[in-house]
Amino acid sequence: MRKVILYFDPAAPAILVKKTTESGEVKVVLSSKHNFVSENEIVARVVDVKSEEEISTHIDEGYSYHHIRDYFNFSTGSGVYFDERTKSYKSSYYGFVVIKDSKISLISPLVLSKDKIRAYYNILPTRFGNLPTYNEIVEILHAEKVVSIVTGEKFNKQMAAIDKENPHLTRVLVAEGRDPVNGFDEYFEPLLSFEKQAGRILADGRMDYKEVGSIIQVQKNQEILQAIPGVKSEDGYDIFGEKVPAVREDKGGLKKGENLLQSGFDPSIYVSAIDGCISIDNNTVNVLPVAVINGDVGLDSGNISFNGTVHVTGSVLPGFKVQADSDIIVDKDVEDAQLTAGGDITVKLGVVGKEAVKLVAKGNITAKFMQNVKVEAGKSVIVDDSIINCDIVCYDKISVKGKAGKIIGGKVAALNEIKAHTVGTQTETLTSLTVGRNFILESEITKKRTEVIMVKERVEEINTTIKMQFGEEIFKNPKEYIKILPALKKKNCLLLLNDLGTANASLKKLIEEAKVIEEKMKFDKEPVIIVTNKIYPGVVVNVKKSVKKIDHIIDNVKFYEDQLDKSVRFVAAT
Known part of the structure; x- marks a missing residue:
C-alpha cells in the first residue's frame, strides 16, 4: 500500500487565522506552530509499505510531528521541490508550509x-x-x-x-522606507476655555440657566493663544523605492486675528493687546473692544456682562439682563428686560415692559418709543415717537422729537428741559412732568444739612459742659485759665477743649461741603417744559418745586418758574 507522510498540519490554511473565544471575542492567532520550516527541511514523503505497522519505520529522524494519509495525487507549488536523492519533498527556503487543492507550497512570512x-x-x-x-x-x-x-x-x-x-x-x-512628513500651516491653540457654561449654580443648589458666560472677557497682556509652528512637507519612499507623497494637512486649529501680540518672554505665546472680549469668526480669534451678540439676548446667549461696549444685533428678550461698563446698542427691541450701562444706551426700535423692564445709563438713553419703562439717565433721554406710562429720571433733557411725539401717563423728570409735541390725552390721563429737580443732589444736601445740625448740637453740648464746669472766664483766655487749674481739672478741661476743636473743624468742613453741593444745584439756564402742539388737562407741571395742574388744553406752550413769586408761568413756545 502507498502512504503519504505529512510533516505539518494539513488543516492550517495560513499563518494567522481568526478565532472566536468562548466569550465571543474574535482574535487573530497562529494557526499551527508545526508548519514553519527552514531551507531544505522535509515537508512530506511518499512510502510503500505492506502494513500499517511498517509506516513508523519510514518516519524521518527528528520529525516527531506528522500526519499519515492514504496516497493521493498532489503536486508541488512555490517553495517546495522533490529531492531525488532522499525521495522526499523539501522546502526551498524558510516559510510556512500548507496544502491546498492537492498542492503543497510555502507561504512567505x-x-x-x-x-x-x-x-x-x-x-x-x-x-x-x-x-x-x-x-x-x-x-x-x-x-x-x-x-x-x-x-x-x-x-x-x-x-x-x-x-x-x-x-x-x-x-x-x-x-x-521613509515616512513622508505631512506638512501643515501654523495654527493656534487656546490658553483659556472658549466654551460656554451650562449655567451657574446658585447658593441653594439650583441652576441659573441665564448665566452661561457667553462673553469671554480678557484683560490687556492676558495670555490667549499658543502658536504651533508649521511644518514643511517632505515626500517619503516605500520599500520598493517608490515615492510616497506627503500631504498638506489641515489641523483645524485656530487662527490669530485682531489685537493679539507676541508676549515678550515666549514668541509662541500671544497675549491680548487690549481689555476686551474674545470673538471667534471663521475659526479666527479676535480680541475686540465691543462685545457683539449676533442675534437676540436670550437662552442661547444668557445674561450679558462686559467691561466695554455691548452690541446686540437682535432684541433683548423678556427676563434677561445686559450690563456694560461702556455703551449698549440694541438693533431691535427690548422687552421686559434690564439694561445697565456706564455710557449710553441706544435701542433702535422700542422698549416695552411690564414691571421688570429698567434702563439705567450714566450717559444718554435713546429709543424709538418707550412704554411701561423705568429709566435713569445721567444725561438725556431721546425718543422718536412716544413715552407712555414711563417712570423717567434724567439729569439733562428729555426730548420726544418726532413730529407727533407724545408723552402720555407716568412720571417724567429732567433736570434742564422736557420737550414734546403733545402731552397727555383728551381723556385726561394723569401725567407728571418735572424739571429743575436734581434728586441726587437734593438727597445729598438734605443729608449734609442733617449732619450740620447734628454737629452744631454737639458743639453746643460741649460749650455748655465747659461753661458749667469752668465758667465763662475760660473762653476769654483759655491758656492762662488752664494754668491755674488743679491737675485733674486741667486734664478734663483739655479733653473738652480738644473735643470742641474737633467738632468745630467738622462743622466747618460740613458747611463748606454743603456750599459745594448748593453751587452744583444752581442752573446755568432756567429749566423749561416745551409742548409744541397741545398739553391736556390731567397733566401736572412741576418746575423746580413749583406746581401747576393743567385744567384746560393749552397750545404751543413753554412753562417756566417765575423768579419772584416762585410760581409756574407759561408763554408761547415759539
Missing part, C-alpha cells in the same frame, strides 16, 4: 504594511530550532524587488531577542 513603507517577517523557530539568516532574507527580498532592506546589524539584533527554548511568533522588521 513576508508581510507589507498597508503603505508599503515597512516589511516584516513572521518568524517562529522550526522543529529543529532553525531561523532564517540575514542573507536568506536579503535574497528573498531582492527577488521581491525590495530595495530598502534593513542592515544586518539591525536584523541580527531583533533575531537575538528570539528565545528558541520558549518559541513564539515574532514579527521582525526586514525592510523600511
